[in-house]
Amino acid sequence: MEFVRDRGALFWNILFPTLLVVGFAVVFSNGGESVFRVGLVGHGAPPAQLSGLEGVEFIRYDGEDVESLEIILNRLRRHQIDMVVDLERSEYYLNSEASSAPILRRLVAAPLSPASDSELIAGAAGHDSNPPAGALGFTERQIAGEPVRYVDWVVPGVLGMNMMFSCLFGVGYVLVRYRKNGVLKRLKATPVSALTFVSAQGASRLVIALTTSVFVYLATNAFLGFMMNGSYLTLLLVTVLAVICMISIGLIVSGRLKSEELAEGLINLVTFPMIILSGVFFSLEGTPQILQTLALGLPLTHFITAARAIMLDGAGLLQVMPHVATLAVMSVVFLFTSAALFRWE
Amino acid sequence: MEPIIQVCELSKRYQNVLAVDRVSFEIREGICFGLLGPNGAGKTTTIEMMEGILEPNGGQILFRGNPIDTRFKEKVGIQFQHTALPEYITVRETLQLFSAFYPHPRAMKEVIEICSLREIINRDNRKLSGGQRQRLLLALAIIPAPEVVFLDEPTTGLDPQARRNFWSLIKRVKAEGTTVILTTHYMDEAQLLCDEVAIMDHGRILELDAPQRLLDRHFSGVLIRVPAPGERFITDPTQLPSGAEIRDGAVELTTAQLDETVRRLLTMELNLDGLSIHKPNLEDLFLKLTGSSLRT
Numbered sequence: 001m002e003f004v005r006d007r008g009a010l011f012w013n014i015l016f017p018t019l020l021v022v023g024f025a026v027v028f029s030n031g032g033e034s035v036f037r038v039g040l041v042g043h044g045a046p047p048a049q050l051s052g053l054e055g056v057e058f059i060r061y062d063g064e065d066v067e068s069l070e071i072i073l074n075r076l077r078r079h080q081i082d083m084v085v086d087l088e089r090s091e092y093y094l095n096s097e098a099s100s101a102p103i104l105r106r107l108v109a110a111p112l113s114p115a116s117d118s119e120l121i122a123g124a125a126g127h128d129s130n131p132p133a134g135a136l137g138f139t140e141r142q143i144a145g146e147p148v149r150y151v152d153w154v155v156p157g158v159l160g161m162n163m164m165f166s167c168l169f170g171v172g173y174v175l176v177r178y179r180k181n182g183v184l185k186r187l188k189a190t191p192v193s194a195l196t197f198v199s200a201q202g203a204s205r206l207v208i209a210l211t212t213s214v215f216v217y218l219a220t221n222a223f224l225g226f227m228m229n230g231s232y233l234t235l236l237l238v239t240v241l242a243v244i245c246m247i248s249i250g251l252i253v254s255g256r257l258k259s260e261e262l263a264e265g266l267i268n269l270v271t272f273p274m275i276i277l278s279g280v281f282f283s284l285e286g287t288p289q290i291l292q293t294l295a296l297g298l299p300l301t302h303f304i305t306a307a308r309a310i311m312l313d314g315a316g317l318l319q320v321m322p323h324v325a326t327l328a329v330m331s332v333v334f335l336f337t338s339a340a341l342f343r344w345e
Numbered sequence: 346m347e348p349i350i351q352v353c354e355l356s357k358r359y360q361n362v363l364a365v366d367r368v369s370f371e372i373r374e375g376i377c378f379g380l381l382g383p384n385g386a387g388k389t390t391t392i393e394m395m396e397g398i399l400e401p402n403g404g405q406i407l408f409r410g411n412p413i414d415t416r417f418k419e420k421v422g423i424q425f426q427h428t429a430l431p432e433y434i435t436v437r438e439t440l441q442l443f444s445a446f447y448p449h450p451r452a453m454k455e456v457i458e459i460c461s462l463r464e465i466i467n468r469d470n471r472k473l474s475g476g477q478r479q480r481l482l483l484a485l486a487i488i489p490a491p492e493v494v495f496l497d498e499p500t501t502g503l504d505p506q507a508r509r510n511f512w513s514l515i516k517r518v519k520a521e522g523t524t525v526i527l528t529t530h531y532m533d534e535a536q537l538l539c540d541e542v543a544i545m546d547h548g549r550i551l552e553l554d555a556p557q558r559l560l561d562r563h564f565s566g567v568l569i570r571v572p573a574p575g576e577r578f579i580t581d582p583t584q585l586p587s588g589a590e591i592r593d594g595a596v597e598l599t600t601a602q603l604d605e606t607v608r609r610l611l612t613m614e615l616n617l618d619g620l621s622i623h624k625p626n627l628e629d630l631f632l633k634l635t636g637s638s639l640r641t
Contacts, residue, residue: 178429178431181427181428181429182425182427182428182429183428183429183430183431185398185425185428186423186425186428186485187446188398189396189397189398189418189423189425190418190443190446190447191415191416191418191419191446191447191448192446
């Protein structure tokens with residue numbers, strides 16, 4: 001009740017994240033289209049036809065093994081890069097669904113066998129036809145995949161962040177306020193046990209956080225139509241676990257505090273590292289290993305990684321199991337800690 | 346009859362302050378018992394230990410002859426001194442919420458009727474006036490149909506009308522046979538409501554008895570005050586009747602024989618304009634025992 005009647009809270013929980021996603025969609029909608037990004041795998045010089053061309057940017061993945069070739073190809077599949085050239089095996093990969101594919105193919109092929117435009121277009125459209133023998137003795141391979149826009153990528157992050165704020169402030173702040181103004185003391189004078197009260201608080205916040213998450217998801221999806229390749233059920237499971245985990249962190253923070261200012265500070269102390277390290281707005285790839293290891297200790301990292309895997313790569317329950325298990329273990333540990341710490345006054 | 350609550354050698358220490366110092370008393374069932382004392386005397390600490398909210402450092406509290414247990418909370422109703430009500434919910438929802446906490450709550454209609462909450466039943470808790478708030482808090486206290494109701498300074502901060510209104514509610518609760526234990530620093534309230542009062546200061550009980558018996562014991566007679574007796578009586582107090590004192594330029598004397606004393610004053614050529622005759626009340630006793638009412 002308190003949640004619905006407090007219009008301010010309603011705004012921050014539903015409207016704010018929705019606007020955030022839309023804002024990011026607008027800001028990033030035109031980024032990076034003027035440049036072809038070509039990934040290079042293995043050692044050696046880039047193909048002569050491409051080097052020296054304006055508007056072509058090379059990204060070197062030196063010394064990567066075969067497994068990471070898959071990861072790099074995933075980027076191509078998601079249109080994050082436009083081409084991958086494997087210098088060791090003399091192969092290049094294009095995304096047949098990308099608008100850049102015909103142009104790049106023509107660029108590569110140009111010096112050996114200048115082809116007419118119509119042939120090129122026919123080649124680009126025929127996904128199932130055998131790939132043509134490419135230029136420079138490079139074999140063309142095609143992969144297909146819808147583009148991942150930044151907004152598709154950032155949605156799980158924003159959902160996770162919003163959920164985190166809703167749980168931590170919703171539970172933590174409210175309990176501290178109730179302790180400060182004596183509502184908890186009044187409840188202590190009733191036969192209600194601490195466990196009952198805390199479970200009720202947690203349960204109501206679980207419902208609120210899930211409802212707002214679903215609402216934000218539906219609202220943003222309505223006009224952005226972002227990518228969802230996995231199962232909604234798996235996504236829901238991960239979300240429920242993450243919410244429980246966040247609520248128990250909120251309970252730990254608010255277990256004994258009587259000052260709202262201190263609670264706010266502590267909650268910020270918990271949330272800021274998660275916003276930065278859990279990959280809400282940008283990927284941690286390429287950051288120092290120690291940061292990435294640290295991030296694994298944060299529940300938000302596991303939620304966002306799992307949610308992205310489900311939504312973007314269509315991962316099943318089995319593939320996100322490590323994250324699910326970690327969230328479950330964290331939830332249990334945090335819940336017991338909070339139960340041990342809780343005081344009415 | 347066995348007392349409903351017995352307090353034996355109760356002590357509570359906060360860091361270096363001994364808030365309650367080996368206090369003992371008994372409360373008979375069905376009475377209204379008042380704990381009086383200046384601010385900081387230890388009233389709230391004592392009542393909160395009796396409620397089972399604070400853990401005493403020493404001594405014990407017996408409820409019907411047994412130490413208080415977990416079921417005690419189902420049998421008592423409590424109104425704290427400073428309690429915020431849950432926000433964003435209405436009076437009715439608050440009553441429903443608290444009814445859900447008890448195994449055998451009183452019928453909601455009854456509670457609403459006793460505390461006259463009908464007109465404000467759908468109002469948001471945050472929009473209640475001081476008097477309405479206190480009525481709701483009392484309603485929450487009587488929801489479990491308690492055997493004992495604890496009220497910690499229930500009328501502090503209320504206007505005179507709201508206080509009188511609240512007193513009639515307390516009388517009604519008491520008339521149902523509920524034992525009422527209240528703290529207050531309003532002496533008129535104690536005199537009107539309480540069958541027995543304990544006057545506390547510095548964590549100890551100074552006096553404990555029925556209000557009238559306390560007054561009879563400490564004051565013999567009435568106080569006569571003559572505010573402007575005339576210059577010569579002030580410069581030469583020996584001309585005054587024995588027992589009279591000059592205080593702040595006024596003559597004050599206490600007497601058990603009012604008629605005789607007044608006749609004597611009439612013969613003495615005192616200026617009797619503004620003469621007042623005051624019957625000592627609990628407030629006078631309170632000031633006499635605790636020295637000051639302004640101490641905080």
